[in-house]
Amino acid sequence: MKKIAELYKGKAKSVYTTDDADKLVMVYRNDTSAFDGGKLAKLDRKGMINNKTNAFIMEKLAAAGIPTHMEQLISDTESLVKKLDMIPVECVVRNIAAGSICRRLGVTEGLDLSPPTFELFLKNDALHDPMINEYHIRSFGWATDAEVEQMKELTFRVNDVLKKLFADIGILLVDYKLEFGRYHGRIVLGDEFTADGCRLWDAQTRKKLDKDRFRQDLGGVVEAYEEVAQRLGVNLN
Numbered sequence: 001m002k003k004i005a006e007l008y009k010g011k012a013k014s015v016y017t018t019d020d021a022d023k024l025v026m027v028y029r030n031d032t033s034a035f036d037g038g039k040l041a042k043l044d045r046k047g048m049i050n051n052k053t054n055a056f057i058m059e060k061l062a063a064a065g066i067p068t069h070m071e072q073l074i075s076d077t078e079s080l081v082k083k084l085d086m087i088p089v090e091c092v093v094r095n096i097a098a099g100s101i102c103r104r105l106g107v108t109e110g111l112d113l114s115p116p117t118f119e120l121f122l123k124n125d126a127l128h129d130p131m132i133n134e135y136h137i138r139s140f141g142w143a144t145d146a147e148v149e150q151m152k153e154l155t156f157r158v159n160d161v162l163k164k165l166f167a168d169i170g171i172l173l174v175d176y177k178l179e180f181g182r183y184h185g186r187i188v189l190g191d192e193f194t195a196d197g198c199r200l201w202d203a204q205t206r207k208k209l210d211k212d213r214f215r216q217d218l219g220g221v222v223e224a225y226e227e228v229a230q231r232l233g234v235n236l237n
């Protein structure tokens with residue numbers, strides 16, 4: 001599969017067209033950003049670790065019957081994916097309170113959310129990804145009601161699979177963000193599942209093993225991502 005032209009350069013990944021109109025090459029870069037691009041850094045090895053971790057997780061999700069865009073790893077930092085018509089909405093599930101929900105609702109980080117809660121955000125950096133609801137999605141035509149139902153259902157199914165996967169290696173899945181798109185009319189999980197887009201805490205010590213290490217200047221960012229990959233059994237060689 002040949003990369004032809006850069007279709008889009010995001011904050012952490014670049015996307016290339018290929019000789020197959022239905023497929024894209026996704027390149028995981030070392031670039032790391034937080035606060036809608038307000039804080040930037042290049043972290044050596046992060047692209048490789050995230051590319052391989054994502055491939056591992058997507059394979060687990062596919063094995064559980066969740067349709068994903070992942071086709072195959074093609075190099076340390078590149079994956080071949082299905083080209084989706086992305087829906088500009090971020091689906092977030094939270095098992096434990098952290099991040100923006102603490103600021104918005106005045107709750108303490110670490111509060112157990114039972115049952116887990118679900119939130120929707122508009123993917124728009126200029127507007128700082130505002131929180132939206134299903135009525136906004138309907139009124140602005142970002143997705144149909146049926147598509148929203150599928151995205152929500154799939155986001156919760158991902159929670160069932162990944163909460164257990166991480167629990168088995170002594171990690172709490174605190175929260176995560178998913179993006180979906182359409183592929184020949186069907187809703188498919190796109191983008192990535194890595195420590196860049198979720199919160200993971202060591203179950204014993206509650207040590208943060210995710211992008212909060214970068215957001216909060218805790219140090220050891222790549223080391224934490226690598227620890228997660230190693231505990232999962234991802235082959236980083």
Ligand code: ADP
Pocket residue numbers: 008009010011012013014015024069081082083084085086179181190191192
């Ligand atoms: P951002 O756009 O938030 O800066 P990235 O740097 O991760 O994010 O860029 C990846 C971009 O590719 C995102 O805009 C994402 O919505 C988009 N994307 C992810 N998966 C697919 C896919 N399978 N097909 C088309 N676009 C995708």
Ligand code: UDP
Pocket residue numbers: 090092098099100101129175176177196197198199211
């Ligand atoms: N998230 C993300 N991209 C975004 C916004 C959030 O990957 O543009 C992830 C984030 O890493 C966390 C979850 O979604 O795992 C919930 O994020 P939150 O709303 O708490 O926002 P934050 O405080 O992280 O900006």
